[in-house]
Amino acid sequence: MIRVLLADDHAMFRSGMRALLDTQPDFTCVGEASDGREAVAETARLRPDVAVLDVRMPRLDGLAATEAILAAPGNDTRVLVLTTYDADEYVYRALRAGASGFLLKSLAPEELVAAMRVAARGDALIDPSVTRRLVAKFAAVLEPTAAEPPELARLTSREREVLLLIANACSNAEIARQLHVGEETVKTHVSRVLSKLGLPDRVHAVVYAYRHKLVPGD
16 A cells, blocks of 8 residues: 655645545555645654655745755655746755655646556656756756766666667666666666666656766756
């Protein structure tokens, strides 16, 4: 059972999301929060598998709340950030803090549920229409690296190919088709890429690739 905490200052949105989760046999909504401070406190108290946080909340915004949740000692909760805006200039903070991705509230309900499942199993959501563009935009304003980072030399040529495909928001199935290998082989390559580069998940592989100018920005 996937235990979820919903944090949003709009009671109607929380109610709708809770009703949606109630239709799913593998989900249970263990709590709600109406502002960022409450989200941090309730996450610490309830220890949900996934916390879904709106970016714009009173008292403490969703990004600051994400940072606080993920910095807490012993935290095992995965965080998904929700936003109404597809060009929110602060979303990169959530990725940098370790969020498992972010979603537009305009996504179809089944896509929101699918994203929670992705986060719960320890992976990260990469939305090619949103995440890659924003990561590229904000990675571009980081201080440029003077040289290729040394850890890249640890990757085999095939692992580097996989990294670039991840950065282009390809799923495991899409990578498998492009490289003419099985999905289990892709999963092994992805795991090795993340391990060798010291990255927590696929979203941060995208950040890494753009930060180090391995992929041209949009």
